[in-house]
Amino acid sequence: MAVCSKCGNPKIIIKRQSSGQRLCKDCFIEDIQKKVIKTIKKEKLIEKGDKVLVALSGGKDSVCLLDILNTLKERRIIDLCAVTIDEGIANYRDDGVKIAINNAKNVNIPHKIVSFKESFGISLDEIMKDNDKRGACTYCGVFRRWIINRAAREFKATKIATGHNLDDETQAIMMNYLEGNINNLKTIGPKTEPKSKLFTSKIKPLREIPEKEIGLYVIAKDLEVHFAGCPYVETSFRGEISEIMKKLTSKHPNIMYSTLRGFDKIKIAIKNQESSKQELKECEICGEPSSGRLCRVCMFLEEIRQIKDNKKTLNNNNINN
Amino acid sequence: MAVCSKCGNPKIIIKRQSSGQRLCKDCFIEDIQKKVIKTIKKEKLIEKGDKVLVALSGGKDSVCLLDILNTLKERRIIDLCAVTIDEGIANYRDDGVKIAINNAKNVNIPHKIVSFKESFGISLDEIMKDNDKRGACTYCGVFRRWIINRAAREFKATKIATGHNLDDETQAIMMNYLEGNINNLKTIGPKTEPKSKLFTSKIKPLREIPEKEIGLYVIAKDLEVHFAGCPYVETSFRGEISEIMKKLTSKHPNIMYSTLRGFDKIKIAIKNQESSKQELKECEICGEPSSGRLCRVCMFLEEIRQIKDNKKTLNNNNINN
Missing domain, CATH: 3.40.50.620 (HUPs)
Structure with missing residues (x-):
């Protein structure tokens, strides 16, 4: 019967394929x-x-x-x-x-x-x-x-x-x-x-x-x-x-x-x-370390804002038309 | 119509998925x-x-x-x-x-x-x-x-x-x-x-x-x-x-x-x-460069000879029994 390779306990919960070890x-x-x-x-x-x-x-x-x-x-x-x-x-x-x-x-x-x-x-x-x-x-x-x-x-x-x-x-x-x-x-x-x-x-x-x-x-x-x-x-x-x-x-x-x-x-x-190896600067908005003027978080937040604004303008235009 | 990206010939034989190029x-x-x-x-x-x-x-x-x-x-x-x-x-x-x-x-x-x-x-x-x-x-x-x-x-x-x-x-x-x-x-x-x-x-x-x-x-x-x-x-x-x-x-x-x-x-x-980095020696049998006393070819040939010999002995024993 298969038993634990370490203590001999018969109640094993894993047999490792990589080593054959049972535990x-x-x-x-x-x-x-x-x-x-x-x-x-x-x-x-x-x-x-x-x-x-x-x-x-x-x-x-x-x-x-x-x-x-x-x-x-x-x-x-x-x-x-x-x-x-x-x-x-x-x-x-x-x-x-x-x-x-x-x-x-x-x-x-x-x-x-x-x-x-x-x-x-x-x-x-x-x-x-x-x-x-x-x-x-x-x-x-x-x-x-x-x-x-x-x-x-x-x-x-x-x-x-x-x-x-x-x-x-x-x-x-x-x-x-x-x-x-x-x-x-x-x-x-x-x-x-x-x-x-x-x-x-x-x-x-x-x-x-x-x-x-x-x-x-x-x-x-x-x-x-x-x-x-x-x-x-x-x-x-x-x-x-x-x-x-x-x-x-x-x-x-x-x-x-x-x-x-x-x-x-x-x-x-x-x-x-x-x-x-770039020297990291501080992001001009949040102050976190950043390779550019703005960190990725602040760039993404700016991008998200623009996407939302464009959508709003589009919706308003649709309502007005 | 798809034509050769280089000469315009319409008879193309390949479209490369990697670049989109047709030739x-x-x-x-x-x-x-x-x-x-x-x-x-x-x-x-x-x-x-x-x-x-x-x-x-x-x-x-x-x-x-x-x-x-x-x-x-x-x-x-x-x-x-x-x-x-x-x-x-x-x-x-x-x-x-x-x-x-x-x-x-x-x-x-x-x-x-x-x-x-x-x-x-x-x-x-x-x-x-x-x-x-x-x-x-x-x-x-x-x-x-x-x-x-x-x-x-x-x-x-x-x-x-x-x-x-x-x-x-x-x-x-x-x-x-x-x-x-x-x-x-x-x-x-x-x-x-x-x-x-x-x-x-x-x-x-x-x-x-x-x-x-x-x-x-x-x-x-x-x-x-x-x-x-x-x-x-x-x-x-x-x-x-x-x-x-x-x-x-x-x-x-x-x-x-x-x-x-x-x-x-x-x-x-x-x-x-x-x-x-091992210095290569010369194989003692064939003279080709080798890391050990014998090169892999000569070791394999020796191994093959032994396999054949063992088989022959086994067959002879079977015949004699």
Whole structure:
């Protein structure tokens, strides 16, 4: 009979195709926690005394991340806080925010909820109403990063931790290999050094854990998680690559690991290559670091305003005619 | 009506999804030839006075390569010769050899046909009979390279040209990205510098031409080509990656080009990284350059001998029992 490869318990919850290893619930939980701590040590993601801000959406990745980082907080190695962003997406985000609040309460840490509406005067639903200039993910990504950077300063956090998992990381790597985008490849990795004193170092402690195992971890630990998918999800290039990697993994269980290991070696070589290192200025409107006169958030907000104005003029003309 | 983007001829034979360009037969042929010459110049693959040995299987890639390199011979820029390898594959190779002979005759160049049987005392069919230790492609690749290297010395060739196309090259790149095999990635590229004085520089003038367009070129030029597939073809990892790249290309027509461009930039960075540069010795049996006491060909031949001997003993025992 198949038993746990570590303790012999017959009640196994996972058989890893990549190694043949079988694990029971307790050994699986311990194994994931150890792996994440190993990544943190190997990549020097966290130092004793760090104040880590978790970008907590309430989804499985960020909830798993918070749970594991909390073990470091309990051992008084780090201080922990969290920020949750309310993009303003009807019938979706409210549940996620509630679940994020519960998770932050459970580990008893300071937690901010910041909405697009209060930060930018407009929700994502309002942005996307009759707007086909850009996909929702483009606005959302830019706006979320802006909020997280500010929250890190307000919390005086020394690190921002995000829930990127092995699938996310290898997808990003493959997309940029295929697009031949070396400058993007240079930015992928376990840790991003801030390009401005106003920014905070970003870390990805879950980058070596497959998405499936994160899903299993939150179930095994009975954590409350928001499992709904975002209604704006795009059938994107990332989606295609995700499908390809899943299919390859079913036949070659180690392929995401080997892709990551290979990339990490390539990264060492390419990061030393010259690239146009721009000095960041301060955005003339919001004061956040920016490569141009205005940051992307303020450019997008200006663009959205113009789209709305044009629509209003058009509607008025239609009424008058 | 759709006409040739270059000359206005209404009889177009290709519409490129990657650029929207439409070409008639003559403009297409000229375009491919110019592109190959451009690669040769950009990558400094050939110098005036080079004697180029074409590895001529008779398949579309090597026939196209020979045809284009012959334009340089006609302009007295290079000298040309060819080698065809008869692996000894029943109902397959004989046709290829005949077609190779015809093509070499057409351009009036010295041409050698070398068989596995005369070089190693055994044909591929004989090797593979009851041999399930390795796939045919492993033996074939190692044995072919040995023959080509020797032929280059016998011809006093200064370059060995192979028919690797854009599909071949991006497949190799993607396979090694996914396997995380950096040492292999370092060896991929338009030109391989020889690691021993006994070896000759290898070049890939067709590496920027998609497989489909090479197929179209040989048809457009009415070249005689061996279109049959090798009976030993393996449903390999390369096959999976080939499928993936074809599917991605149908939706993103430029993806193989961008993969190649990106890789070429990465290559510059990684080739300078330290790697265990072994001094090559001479194989104690055949005298070819080798990293160990014996080269791979002589090790494989020894292995094959043992497999056959074991089988003979087994058969004798069965008869005696």
